[in-house]
Amino acid sequence: MRGMAANRDLPSLSAGLLEEPQLTAALKMLxxxxxxxxxxxxxxxxxxxxxxxxxxxxxxxxxxPGDDVRRMEWSVTARTTQPHVRQMIADRExxxxxxxxxxxxxxxxxxxxxxxxxxxxxxAAIVHLTTGGGNRHGALVVTGDDVVRVxxxxxxxxxxxxxxxxxxxxxxxxxxxxxxxxxxxxxRRPQRRRGLAVVISDxxxxxxxxxxxxxIGAHHELLAVEVLDPRDLELPAIGEVxxxxxxxxxxxxxxxxxxxxxxxxxxxxxxxxxxxxxxxxCGGATLSLRTDREWITDTVKFIAQRRRGLAxxxx
Numbered sequence: 001m002r003g004m005a006a007n008r009d010l011p012s013l014s015a016g017l018l019e020e021p022q023l024t025a026a027l028k029m030l031x032x033x034x035x036x037x038x039x040x041x042x043x044x045x046x047x048x049x050x051x052x053x054x055x056x057x058x059x060x061x062x063x064x065p066g067d068d069v070r071r072m073e074w075s076v077t078a079r080t081t082q083p084h085v086r087q088m089i090a091d092r093e094x095x096x097x098x099x100x101x102x103x104x105x106x107x108x109x110x111x112x113x114x115x116x117x118x119x120x121x122x123x124a125a126i127v128h129l130t131t132g133g134g135n136r137h138g139a140l141v142v143t144g145d146d147v148v149r150v151x152x153x154x155x156x157x158x159x160x161x162x163x164x165x166x167x168x169x170x171x172x173x174x175x176x177x178x179x180x181x182x183x184x185x186x187x188r189r190p191q192r193r194r195g196l197a198v199v200i201s202d203x204x205x206x207x208x209x210x211x212x213x214x215x216i217g218a219h220h221e222l223l224a225v226e227v228l229d230p231r232d233l234e235l236p237a238i239g240e241v242x243x244x245x246x247x248x249x250x251x252x253x254x255x256x257x258x259x260x261x262x263x264x265x266x267x268x269x270x271x272x273x274x275x276x277x278x279x280x281x282c283g284g285a286t287l288s289l290r291t292d293r294e295w296i297t298d299t300v301k302f303i304a305q306r307r308r309g310l311a312x313x314x315x
Contacts, residue, residue, distance in 0.1 A: 007295060010113045010121055013167045027163055030121060034128045037296045060084045093134040094195055095152055097187055097220075098123055098162075100141045101201035102148075103178025104171045104246040110231050111292040118227040118289050119200045120167050125299055126198055126223075127159045137162055142183035144172035144247065149186070177247045181209040188215050199284075200225040203275045204232060210278050217283030224279045226272075229291045233268045235261050 010033075011026035060073040063083035076084040100123060106116040127137050138152030139162050148169050150162045172178070180201050187197060197220040199213070216222060235256050244251045254260070279286050287302045289295045 007112050007118075007291065010117055010295065012113065013117055013120055023164065023167065027124075027160065027167065030124050030163075031128070031160075033296070034121075034124050038125060038128060038299070060086050093136070094130055095136045095138070095193055096126065096130045096196040096198065097152065097192065098126065098137070098139045098166075099180075099183040099187055099197070099199045099201075100139060100166050100169075101178060101180055101183070101199075102141050102166070102169045102171065103144050103180075103205075105178060105202055105204055106227070107171060108231075108246055109229050109291045111229065113291050115202055115227045115229055115291060118291060118295055119225070120163060121295055122200055122225045122227065122287070122289060122299075123166050123198075124163055125296075126225075127163065129303075130196065131156070131159060139166060140183045140186045141166055141169040142179060142186075143169060144176040144178045146172070147182055147186050152192075172247075174249050175247075178205055180205060181212055184209050184212040184216060188212055191219070194220060196221045196223065198223045198225060200227065202227055202232065204271070207275065207278055210282065213279075213282040213284070222282060222284035224284045224286045226275070226286055226288045227290075228272075228288070233272070234265045237261065 011029050013023070013026060060076045061084060063072070063077075063085050071085040073084045073086040100119055102116065102119075106119060107114055109115055109117070123139070130137070134154055136152040136154045137159055139148075139150040141148040141150070148165060150165050180199070180203070184199065197216050199222075201224075203224075203226055213222070237258075238256050240253070240255050242251060242253050276286055285302075285306065287299065289298055
């Protein structure tokens with residue numbers, strides 16, 4: 001299948017059950033894949049990943065449609081009689097926090113890998129793209145009945161330990177639903193220095209995290225990484241089937257008819273659109289990854305699009 005071939009370099013983490021030394025080997029393979037395929041994409045500029053306003057003043061340039069009027073440089077505008085805005089550059093040291101959904105629904109995948117594998121891969125890519133110059137990384141891994149905290153530190157060894165913590169955090173007890181809001185709230189309080197906040201989830205649960213995420217977006221650059229499987233969005237024509245809710249444990253026998261396929265696809269599409277609108281309203285960009293698509297390619301395309309937006313003056 002196309003998806004299986006596309007993600008053939010993505011190691012399986014066996015739903016968080018992989019033990020040493022296989023775990024170290026799998027993460028090393030993932031690191032090599034990320035380095036080989038992403039090196040040179042950013043040339044060390046972390047705002048190439050999430051181009052935003054930054055916090056240090058840079059050069060002034062001519063205003064372009066779409067520029068944030070809050071960055072108008074009035075002294076240059078008055079002197080030249082042409083509207084100018086002040087470009088902003090990034091802090092010298094970036095603190096990146098990842099909120100990673102490790103609920104039971106992430107241990108699902110029908111095309112070569114699970115969503116958890118994809119979430120760990122996304123975390124590895126973000127860590128790689130924001131490493132260097134004293135940059136620090138921390139993580140909050142949410143299961144539904146626990147929030148695993150990894151303090152923000154710098155260095156390659158810490159980055160490996162952070163990814164290992166994400167990869168090995170076990171799902172919650174049966175019957176416990178995920179709680180993405182708890183992880184976002186844990187990032188919100190206590191307040192941390194301005195940096196990059198990344199939320200990695202399938203976002204399939206209730207959208208009860210909007211207020212918390214809006215507060216995060218007001219203080220940090222914000223990125224949402226959506227990890228999905230094609231079965232999250234559509235049902236195949238398989239007739240009678242037994243479906244189990246990975247988080248609640250509920251089991252239902254259903255017959256997949258054409259009408260059910262249409263209704264399911266419409267409901268899934270409506271939920272995804274609502275998630276995307278909510279993320280935008282919180283000030284976040286969304287990187288969408290799927291188990292049936294080449295995740296590295298989608299990541300590179302996302303970075304290129306963000307860079308083009310920055311070059312065009314769109315923050």
